[in-house]
Amino acid sequence: xxxxxxxxxxxxxxxxxxxxxxxxxxxxxxxxxxxxxxxxxxxxxxxxxxxxxxxxxxxxxxxxxxxxxxxxxxxxxxxxxxxxxxxxxxxxxxxxxxxxxxxxxxxxxxxxxxxxxxxxxxxxxxxxxxxxxxxxxxxxxxxxxxxxxxxxxxxxxxxxxxxxxxxxxxxxxxxxxxxxxxxxxxxxxxxxxxxxxxxxxxxxxxxxxxxxxxxxxxxxxxxxxxxxxxxxxxxxxxxxxxxxxxxxx
Numbered sequence: 001x002x003x004x005x006x007x008x009x010x011x012x013x014x015x016x017x018x019x020x021x022x023x024x025x026x027x028x029x030x031x032x033x034x035x036x037x038x039x040x041x042x043x044x045x046x047x048x049x050x051x052x053x054x055x056x057x058x059x060x061x062x063x064x065x066x067x068x069x070x071x072x073x074x075x076x077x078x079x080x081x082x083x084x085x086x087x088x089x090x091x092x093x094x095x096x097x098x099x100x101x102x103x104x105x106x107x108x109x110x111x112x113x114x115x116x117x118x119x120x121x122x123x124x125x126x127x128x129x130x131x132x133x134x135x136x137x138x139x140x141x142x143x144x145x146x147x148x149x150x151x152x153x154x155x156x157x158x159x160x161x162x163x164x165x166x167x168x169x170x171x172x173x174x175x176x177x178x179x180x181x182x183x184x185x186x187x188x189x190x191x192x193x194x195x196x197x198x199x200x201x202x203x204x205x206x207x208x209x210x211x212x213x214x215x216x217x218x219x220x221x222x223x224x225x226x227x228x229x230x231x232x233x234x235x236x237x238x239x240x241x242x243x244x245x246x247x248x249x
Contacts, residue, residue, distance in 0.1 A: 001167065002174040007033040009163075014040045016060035017118060017133040024062050024120070024129040031063040035166050055139035056151070057165045061132045061173060069121050071182045072130065073223035076103050076117055077192040078180055079132050082172040083113045084195060086136070089168045091158045098197035101216070101225050101242060106197055110150035112137045132173070138165055147243060189219040198242055207240040216242065 001007050013019050013036045020034045036059075039052035052058055065071075080099040087097045087107060098106045105113040116133040137151035138160050153159050180188070193199060199216045205227060214227035214235065224236035 001033070001170050005031045005033065005170060005174065007035060007166070007170070010034070010036045012036060012038045012040065015133075016058050017116060017131055020060040020062040020131045020133075021118065024064075024131070028062065029064060030129070031061060033059055033061050033166065033170055035059045035162070037162065052135070053140040055162070057134070057136040057138055057162050057169070059134055059166050059169065061134075061170075062129060063177075064129050065127055067127050067182060068125060069119060069127060072117070072119065072127075074180065074182070074185050074188045075130070075132070076115060077188050077219070077223075078176045079103075079115050079117065079134065079173065080105055081188075081192060081195070082169065082176045083115065083134060083136065085172040085176070086165065086169045087112065087152060089172070090152060090160050090165060091156045092152060093156075096155065097195070099192050099195050100197040101237075102239070104147075107150055107152065107155045109197070110141075110148045110155075111145065112141070112150050112152065112155070134169065136165060136169070138162065147241070185219075185221060185223070189221075193218050198244075202245050204243045204245050205237065205240055206243065207237070213245060 016034045016036050016039065023032060038054045039058050080103065083105045084097045084099060088094050092107050096108045100106050103115040104111050113134065113136045119130045120128045122128045137149065139151055139153050141149040141151040199218060202213055202215050205212055205214055214229050217226040217228055220226050220236055224238050227235045227237055229235055
């Protein structure tokens, strides 16, 4: 672990994000990694269940930045780039590891990691704490996911321990956060875009209330995804999922 960063390892817990939240509410200052060998109630965005078999990485970082909530616009993209760094360091080919909006990392075009960021602000408007929850498919992956999934083992033939993976991830996150200039989103957006999946191509976009096709053009200065609709108009997306466009039979 980087100097000054703590880590707690648990054989099993309901959710590393929930455990990190409990530590934060109890006054733990962090930075602290909460790592579990297995989760009973792992979750992703929108309350979705995250498959949590032993052998994969389930970890959450608790830290307390002196920032406002609106300053976190870059954090999902910084976190994805750190996960990408980690997979490459563990043996995945650089060209195969891509970032998928809004919070996934793919290997070979299949989902290998998901990120869930949660935070709480004080009454004064500053952040009280931030939690970055990360799941990485090292060994196992769900075969019935909406978006095709994979694991590091399936893609590279390499079996990596959870401790080796979390050590690499902690170093990557630490380096990325230390290099982060909160006032300048452009370098983060440019690097994420350079390693992204699906930009410049037509994709199917699913939000909570509609499904449509659009060409993905990049990230806006406020962190939204710019989508160009069939009629030429621009739409900014802040939540949803993207998929390949289904081929006509």
